[in-house]
Amino acid sequence: MNIVTLTVNPAVDKSTIIDRLIPEQKLRCDPPRFDAGGGGINVSKAIRRLGGKSLAIFTAGGLPGQLLAKLVRQEQIDAKIIETAEWTRENFVVSETSTNAQYRFGMPGAALSETETQAILEALEQSEADYIVASGSLPPHMDVNFYEKVAEISKNIGARLILDTSGEPLRAACDEGVFLLKPNIGELEALVGTSNLETDDVDDAARSLIGDGKCEVVIVSLGPKGAILVTKDLCEHIPAPPVQKRSTVGAGDSMVAGMTWALTQGLSYPDMLRWGVACGSAATMNEGTQLFLRADVERLLEWLKRFGN
Numbered sequence: 001m002n003i004v005t006l007t008v009n010p011a012v013d014k015s016t017i018i019d020r021l022i023p024e025q026k027l028r029c030d031p032p033r034f035d036a037g038g039g040g041i042n043v044s045k046a047i048r049r050l051g052g053k054s055l056a057i058f059t060a061g062g063l064p065g066q067l068l069a070k071l072v073r074q075e076q077i078d079a080k081i082i083e084t085a086e087w088t089r090e091n092f093v094v095s096e097t098s099t100n101a102q103y104r105f106g107m108p109g110a111a112l113s114e115t116e117t118q119a120i121l122e123a124l125e126q127s128e129a130d131y132i133v134a135s136g137s138l139p140p141h142m143d144v145n146f147y148e149k150v151a152e153i154s155k156n157i158g159a160r161l162i163l164d165t166s167g168e169p170l171r172a173a174c175d176e177g178v179f180l181l182k183p184n185i186g187e188l189e190a191l192v193g194t195s196n197l198e199t200d201d202v203d204d205a206a207r208s209l210i211g212d213g214k215c216e217v218v219i220v221s222l223g224p225k226g227a228i229l230v231t232k233d234l235c236e237h238i239p240a241p242p243v244q245k246r247s248t249v250g251a252g253d254s255m256v257a258g259m260t261w262a263l264t265q266g267l268s269y270p271d272m273l274r275w276g277v278a279c280g281s282a283a284t285m286n287e288g289t290q291l292f293l294r295a296d297v298e299r300l301l302e303w304l305k306r307f308g309n
Contacts, residue, residue, distance in 0.1 A: 010038030039136025062087030
């Protein structure tokens with residue numbers, strides 16, 4: 001099955017390690033690490049680590065855009081690049097060895113022209129995708145209905161849309177209807193118009209979205225507590241295995257990648273979520289923006305099989 005990932009606000013992620021952040025002092029950092037970043041690109045990278053293939057559609061502009069394209073090619077990922085007039089953004093991550101704290105500096109991204117936006121949608125229409133994974137924020141000034149248009153295209157070409165975003169773009173896409181949503185508790189509250197949801201109420205809230213035709217599957221992310229799977233007929237909690245956390249960068253994207261890859265392998269929804277939780281947890285075990293190691297995923301899957309029910 002063909003997987004297409006979409007990233008309209010990608011970034012070059014730069015990360016480094018220091019002993020401690022101290023204001024107004026010159027700080028000596030470790031050599032920087034450069035990674036291709038942005039929701040959909042991270043999903044494509046993670047799918048590659050699982051032995052799968054995907055087509056990454058993303059924007060790139062200026063010198064950072066050239067570096068981004070090079071980094072994606074180094075990951076051996078097929079790409080359809082939409083060139084932009086404005087430069088691709090750069091993000092910065094600093095990890096402290098003395099405290100294990102991580103500081104993440106995210107830049108807003110470059111605005112896209114109407115022509116560039118239309119080129120993205122046309123690339124999707126021509127993609128022959130079975131699954132489209134749209135992940136990440138929108139760049140400044142972009143129409144909040146953009147992901148709604150992506151949902152419409154997904155239906156038109158017979159693709160299942162997996163959406164991982166937030167705010168008004170998420171709400172607008174739900175009005176069109178998608179296959180799978182991955183909100184956290186706060187995002188789920190916003191979608192159903194309530195507040196202070198308890199874990200025991202998640203299944204009813206998620207089923208209200210399904211009943212309204214906004215999606216078929218809801219995966220509610222609980223962070224270190226794992227995730228809850230909700231469909232019309234199922235509700236299952238998969239706990240997160242205990243790991244030593246070094247970085248949370250890309251953990252959510254790794255989770256989405258694990259689930260998407262599992263679906264293309266014909267696995268059940270509960271097994272899909274186990275793969276997602278294992279990939280997301282494994283990503284937190286590595287520093288900076290490195291995502292996960294396949295060996296860690298397999299070890300965590302074994303833990304989930306023994307203790308995760």
